[in-house]
Each structure stands twice: as structure tokens, then as C-alpha cells.
Amino acid sequence: MEMAEIGATPAGGVHRLALTDQDRSTRDLFATWCEAAGLTISVDRMGSMFARRAGTDVDAPPVFAGSHLDSQPLGGRFDGPLGVLAALEAVETMNDQGIETRHSVEVVNWTNEEGSRFAPAMISSGVFAGVFEIDFAHAIEDASGATIVGELERIGYSGSEPVGGRPVRASFELHIEQGPLLERSGTAVGVVTGVQGARWYDVRIEGEVTHAGPFPMSERKDPVRGTARVLDRLFELVRTLDDEGKFTVGEIHASPGSRNTMPGQIDFTVDIRHPDDDALTGLDEKFRALVSAETEAMGLSAQIDQIWHSPTTRFAEECVDAVRAAAVTVGLSHMDVFSGAGHDSVYMQRVCPTGMIFVPCEGGLSHAEAENITQKDAEAGANVLMHSVLGVAGVAGAAG
Ligand code: GLV
Ligand code: MN
Numbered sequence: 001m002e003m004a005e006i007g008a009t010p011a012g013g014v015h016r017l018a019l020t021d022q023d024r025s026t027r028d029l030f031a032t033w034c035e036a037a038g039l040t041i042s043v044d045r046m047g048s049m050f051a052r053r054a055g056t057d058v059d060a061p062p063v064f065a066g067s068h069l070d071s072q073p074l075g076g077r078f079d080g081p082l083g084v085l086a087a088l089e090a091v092e093t094m095n096d097q098g099i100e101t102r103h104s105v106e107v108v109n110w111t112n113e114e115g116s117r118f119a120p121a122m123i124s125s126g127v128f129a130g131v132f133e134i135d136f137a138h139a140i141e142d143a144s145g146a147t148i149v150g151e152l153e154r155i156g157y158s159g160s161e162p163v164g165g166r167p168v169r170a171s172f173e174l175h176i177e178q179g180p181l182l183e184r185s186g187t188a189v190g191v192v193t194g195v196q197g198a199r200w201y202d203v204r205i206e207g208e209v210t211h212a213g214p215f216p217m218s219e220r221k222d223p224v225r226g227t228a229r230v231l232d233r234l235f236e237l238v239r240t241l242d243d244e245g246k247f248t249v250g251e252i253h254a255s256p257g258s259r260n261t262m263p264g265q266i267d268f269t270v271d272i273r274h275p276d277d278d279a280l281t282g283l284d285e286k287f288r289a290l291v292s293a294e295t296e297a298m299g300l301s302a303q304i305d306q307i308w309h310s311p312t313t314r315f316a317e318e319c320v321d322a323v324r325a326a327a328v329t330v331g332l333s334h335m336d337v338f339s340g341a342g343h344d345s346v347y348m349q350r351v352c353p354t355g356m357i358f359v360p361c362e363g364g365l366s367h368a369e370a371e372n373i374t375q376k377d378a379e380a381g382a383n384v385l386m387h388s389v390l391g392v393a394g395v396a397g398a399a400g
């Protein structure tokens with residue numbers, strides 16, 4: 001709740017876009033708490049923070065536990081911070097209980113998970129996993145032209161550690177479910193088996209700019225009309241295809257953007273997702289065909305630029321089992337779930353065995369100021385996270 005005061009919004013959420021002054025404040029606060037817990041902090045060249053609690057075996061690779069502190073615009077308090085701060089709580093509990101682990105444990109804050117200021121999402125874990133080149137990531141610009149590397153330097157989080165290229169034993173992430181299944185079924189913990197695939201696009205529909213008053217309707221090349229038609233058909237397509245595909249337009253911009261000018265150009269973002277990779281590919285093809293057919297018929301032109309593809313991920317059995325076993329140890333009800341949202345764990349699964357834990361969130365809502373969880377759910381998630389980590393990191397002196 002103290003962290004949620006940074007970038008707090010009137011409706012109870014937070015507005016803390018990646019690498020803004022608010023993000024710097026959360027990082028500073030997180031670092032203060034990590035130092036108080038006796039952890040050693042390192043920052044890599046993508047600004048991701050790793051707070052290490054040393055294990056007894058100096059040669060054993062670390063176990064990661066973490067998530068992200070950046071938020072959506074007018075976002076919630078828990079998407080991200082829950083996973084980072086529960087990991088910190090877990091190592092503080094190990095300190096309090098005098099528990100030593102064989103593998104070191106690193107509490108991680110990944111830079112720019114959300115991808116709303118700098119697209120795409122999960123960029124720094126992606127660089128860590130070798131999916132993106134660091135130069136590509138550093139050069140990504142926000143809407144005003146500020147770059148990731150420039151903003152890392154400005155807020156003082158352009159670290160010196162190389163990004164990735166080091167062994168990690170396993171990685172765990174606690175997160176709110178961001179959907180309604182756990183709450184509706186009265187289940188305490190979701191054992192996450194994987195994450196559905198996603199594709200992001202920038203779409204532009206172009207017509208011919210003209211005056212709002214005198215120019216005849218029948219002769220207009222209106223990209224707003226084209227966009228309305230295209231979107232109506234696309235929503236219908238995805239809704240009727242199956243129960244699992246998702247289609248979201250999160251941003252729409254008209255240019256030049258004046259009340260009494262019919263715009264010449266509409267730019268919008270598209271996010272499509274599906275748990276089945278073949279179905280996602282099919283959706284991609286149908287989407288492209290529909291946009292070009294409809295705009296052509298209206299004398300408009302269309303451009304589709306795919307800026308990201310994150311295929312469906314399945315988490316390592318070892319970590320899924322560790323999470324399930326932890327839920328049993330803590331005595332909580334649990335069910336297997338598949339994540340609808342993307343997470344840094346998707347890219348960590350390419351580096352090491354990875355697992356995720358979900359806890360219910362009120363009404364299944366997230367990416368919204370209304371996002372809420374109970375203290376009981378947070379505690380349950382933190383306990384399962386700690387026991388998952390201990391299961392793999394190994395308690396020094398314990399048998400097995
Ligand atoms: C991350 O929040 C996502 O887009 O799923
Ligand atoms: Mn998140």
C-alpha cells in the first residue's frame with residue numbers, strides 16, 4: 001500500500017508508466033527495502049533490478065522470484081508489484097526464520113513489462129532471454145520520441161550488468177489472475193500451466209482529408225467510416241469463431257485531429273490472442289484479409305504492421321509441480337489455470353524452468369484503477385511463492 005501511493009490516482013489505482021519519474025520512485029523505494037533486508041542489488045543495462053540473497057553454494061545458479069513495478073496508464077495497484085513485493089516478503093521471512101537456501105534467491109523487478117509506454121511488452125526479460133537485441137530494445141521510442149536508453153539514463157537506472165547470458169536455476173512469478181475463474185470457483189490459488197499467444201499490430205487506414213461541411217458525403221474517402229466497418233466485422237469474426245480468441249483495440253488516433261475536418265488517416269492498435277498457436281495464425285490471416293478487402297471496397301488504403309508475436313508458452317513441469325506442491329504444503333485449494341495475460345515468465349521459460357502462481361482479483365478486473373485483492377489472497381500467494389522457491393532453491397541442512 002505504501003508503494004501504491006507512488007503515482008496514486010483519484011479512483012484508487014496507480015499511473016506509473018515505465019521509466020517515468022514515478023517508476024524511478026518505486027525503484028528507489030524497492031531498493032531501500034531490499035537493502036534493509038540485507039540483499040545485494042545489481043541493475044542490468046535494461047534497468048532490470050536483481051536483489052540477491054546469497055545461498056550456501058556460491059557456484060549454484062540463483063532462483064529468481066519477481067515481476068514488475070511499472071503499470072498501465074490509469075492501472076491497478078497489484079498487476080506487477082504483488083509479485084515483486086511478495087518475493088521480497090518471502091526472503092524477509094527466510095531471514096526471520098533463519099532459513100538458508102543452497103541456491104541464491106534473487107528478487108527481480110523487470111523493466112517495462114506492460115509495453116504501454118514502450119511497445120512491445122516484456123521487453124527486458126525478452127532481452128535477458130535473447131529474444132530481442134539490446135540495441136533494438138534501447139532504441140524503442142514512446143509517443144513523444146523518448147527512447148528506452150535515454151529514459152534509463154535520465155532516471156539513473158541504466159545499469160552496468162550485462163543483460164542475461166548467465167545461468168538461472170528456476171524462476172517463479174506471483175501475479176493476480178486478471179480473470180474471474182478463481183474468484184467464481186472459490187479457489188485460493190491458480191497453478192499456472194502456461195500463457196496464451198499474442199500478436200500486436202499497428203494499423204493505418206488512409207483516405208483523403210477534407211472539410212467537414214461543404215464536401216459531398218458520397219465523394220468522401222473517409223477512413224473513420226472504413227475503420228468503423230472494419231472493426232465491426234472483426235469483432236463479429238472473433239466473437240463467432242470460437243470461445244477462446246480475443247480481439248482488442250486499445251488506442252485509436254485520428255489525424256490531423258480537428259472537429260471540423262474529416263480526417264485523412266486513422267491509426268489504431270490491435271492485440272489478438274489465442275491459447276492455440278495455429279488458431280492465432282488463422283486469426284492473423286483472417287484479420288489481414290478482412291482489412292484489405294473492406295478498405296479496398298471503400299477506396300481506402302490500409303497498412304498492417306505486426307510489431308510483436310509472443311507464441312503460446314507452456315511452463316516446465318518441474319516448476320508447475322513445485323507450485324502445486326507448495327499450495328498443498330500451505331493447505332490451500334488450488335486449480336490449474338492457463339494465463340490470458342502476458343508475463344515476463346514467458347521469456348524466462350526460455351532461460352530456465354519457470355512457474356507462476358495466480359491469486360484471485362475482485363471481479364476478475366485488472367488494467368483498471370478498480371483492480372483489487374484481499375490481504376488474505378496476497379498472503380496466500382506470498383506463502384505459495386516462498387514454498388515454491390524453497391522447493392527448488394533447497395533448504396540448507398534439510399534432507400532431500
Ligand atoms: C500484459 O499485461 C499483457 O499485455 O498481457
Ligand atoms: Mn503484470
Ligand code: MN
Pocket residue numbers: 072079114341367
Ligand atoms: Mn499488465
